[in-house]
Amino acid sequence: MGYEMGIAVLVSVLHTNELPEQDRFESWHEFTSRSVLPVTVRNTSRGDFQASLQIGDFGPVKVSRISTPGLETVRGERLVRRSDPESYQMYVQLDGETVLSQHGREALLSPGDLMIFDSSSPYHGVTLPAPGASSGTCLIAQFPYIRSPFPRNVVDRIAARRVTATSGIAAVAVHHLVGLAAHAAECTPRDANRLGGVTLDLLGAWLSHELEEFADASPDSQRRVMEVRMHDYVRQHLGDPGLSPQSIASAHGVSIRYLYKVFQEQGLTVAAYIRERRLERCRRDLADPDLRTRSVQAIASKWGFTDPAQFSRAFRRTFGMTPTDCRHHAVQKMTRGGHT
Template identity: 40%
Template sequence: MLEWHTRGLAVRDRFPSWRDTMSQALVATWLATQQPASFYASARVFDLGGLQLSAMSHNTLQADRPAKLIRQSDPEVFQLHLVLTGSGGITQAGRSAVFQSGQFLLIDSSRPYRGWRGADDVPVESLIIQFPRAALGLRAKVAEQLVAAPFPVEGGITGVLAGHLTQLSENAESLTRQNAETLTSVTLDLIAAACAHQLEATGMLSPESRRRALLSLIHQFIRQRLGDPDLTAETIATAHQISVRQLYKLFEEQGMTVAGWIRRCRLEQCRRDLADPCQRSRLIQTIAARWGFTDAATFSRNFRATYGMSPRDHRNLSAADRALSAS
């Protein structure tokens, strides 16, 4: 992981250092700022094998990648930006667009572009996924229709992708190599599905990409409804316009059942809440009911089978561990 920030640098070195570091870590770009004396920035860059994830924050900035620079160095990658705060503008591939928080922006390293980000007093925060053009799973000419054409984070696949990237950035530092490879594959499938959905070209996705994207949507759907005791395979299948048999097959390929996955997610939420000191006064059954367990005996039995102790013992052990850490 590369972690970089302007703290501790002399004022005169902040922008030049950022310019040189980011051009090496990402795509070579001519960067400029009108206010070098007040420039500030930070970045965390993770190499996950098949892609690179960056979490960035900075104030006003101009970027220029002319044809001359592309001829000198072109890694032939796409960059997908998830804009978290702030705004900016870009011109590429004959398009000019303004983008803002809550949007995705796709940039092509093989085409000249010019853009600006942020303002003097309003930092821009974004997550950037950089990956080989050939890894997207969509024909390049299809994906290029989204270059410099911002699209919003909404429900469905774009919302799932945004949530996935946020969680990935929060946990990237602790990933094992095997987990990173798996998440790289899932991330690329979600990006391809989001792009295809935006272009109404989902038929161009590979069957594997469609399957994994659909499974991610289903997982998100379930997590949002864990507190509903009537959550069933039938309601999940209907919501995603597939048969119950297809739904069962999707989960069987993951080595689990639909009911088993729902139960596991509910137990994870209960386990978290029982360890939360802010919820110490809440009844155990109240917590269980919040996450869809309507029968106390069934909840206790499932909890013990999964974690090797009763819900009460887990709560008391968590409290004891906190007390020991505080002493």
Template identity: 40%
Template sequence: MTLRRTQKLIEQSDPELYHLSLNLRGRMGLSSSGHEAEYEPYDLVLHDTSRPHLIRATTSHGEDTILGTGLFIPRKLLPLSDKVIDSLIMQRLSAREGIGALLAQFLTQVNRDSGSYRPDDGPRLGTVAINLLSALFTHALDVSGSLPPETHRQALVLRIRAFIQQHLHDPHLTPRTIASAHHISTSYLHRLFQHEEETIAAWIRHQRLDHARRDLADPAQRTTPIYAIAARWGFPRASDFTRAFRTACGIPPKEYRHQHTVE
């Protein structure tokens, strides 16, 4: 099997996605940017839909089938610089142990059990996938001691973002507690996020409101009280949540829910 993405195809349509391929059976070869690499079963490899590439999948000796799966990731969900991506593109990432094995198990199980999931499970599964992928990339960057300081800075930012996603429910999640959990000073934490699009406090608030908005629009959670959804995402005071939600979305949460769950 051959998959070819040319510059002409990219110019016609570029969804700006990363693609993580998981090879499960057979051999896979990837050519991109003048480089070539071969991958064995249970190797993970990252490539970019914005770059021309050629993928060749062939059977191994004694086998008559090839098998694999993959994950498309919107660029905006992994705010990495081109330099960091260059260090990860085509790098062989193991799915045989550690975080890579967890990610491989997740991808294969979701693929195998796809019929048992509902459409509104998608965002939750996506959050799990992004957290696992961020952890895998952070590990890959950490073990590469020859990478420049900027790459290590972004690896730390990735780790912090994953930590925040896991603790959004905690109303005591603050820059101070985040800095303490990562053994850095609060001032250094703020300096890390000076290079990002939002301050760390703004990013936490954005993530909490985004998850709450998603739950409010979920028909399956129509009977869940708004204050319970607010508390779930780190807003213990309903009045604080209503004020923050109205500021971000232009309407109060009750009206937002009505607009998005009315039959």
């Protein structure tokens, strides 16, 4: 069979050369749609379909390394309506070239380039191997919208925009993802949970940088830069119980009215945004086995919740389970993963 499961981190692998030739393309399509994102594909290469896919499960983040011959990928409106994981995909080109389009924009990615796109909007991609090569290779880091420090309508401003990742935080992010893909099978489930959190923080920092760079170049740059900085300020001060609309406005030298207007334009309230980000941090810590001796209330306090009853109600309303049940579920999942 062409499928393998790692005994440490959950690593799923498919090599089409281990399958009967007549089954290779369909098997790869089915496995990719089920494990990464439902798409329609067309083999644009000639001859045998030689491809591979490796997926490492790092808790909230999945990192996939994909090698294919010439391939056209389409995610249309019908597939979006039928199946949507509501997630972002950070796409890194390793070799060959890929043309990706979404939101009316098109990006040509060469080795060392990256971009971000989202699962809730149709997109179209064409992969082209380098001249003389049989395949092109990319990495995809996938994580839920809710784990992003920015609302979707903010992140969508930079979707399908090419970023050259040869220096700065983009280069750091790419090297990190390459390392995750290369060493996923060597990590324990406990490692995977920690690395997933680190990866989310790194991708959040990269998003902050790119959004601010893009805002600087836009016609209403001053407002957009301020907006990105406000979101980043919240992300960095979640543990402060005094974090409030007043403290955010004061830190940025703007009025409360202006602050509310910025968030309202994104369909958010300031309080709801702060609460959602805090709850996500709490859920992440509750799933961390190294923090299982720390009480639920200690974790809640670390992220700015001062009322235990209010925290418990908000957590259950958001995630459909109590904080204690969330911790038990994470332990059970990790135990099963460690004995796969």
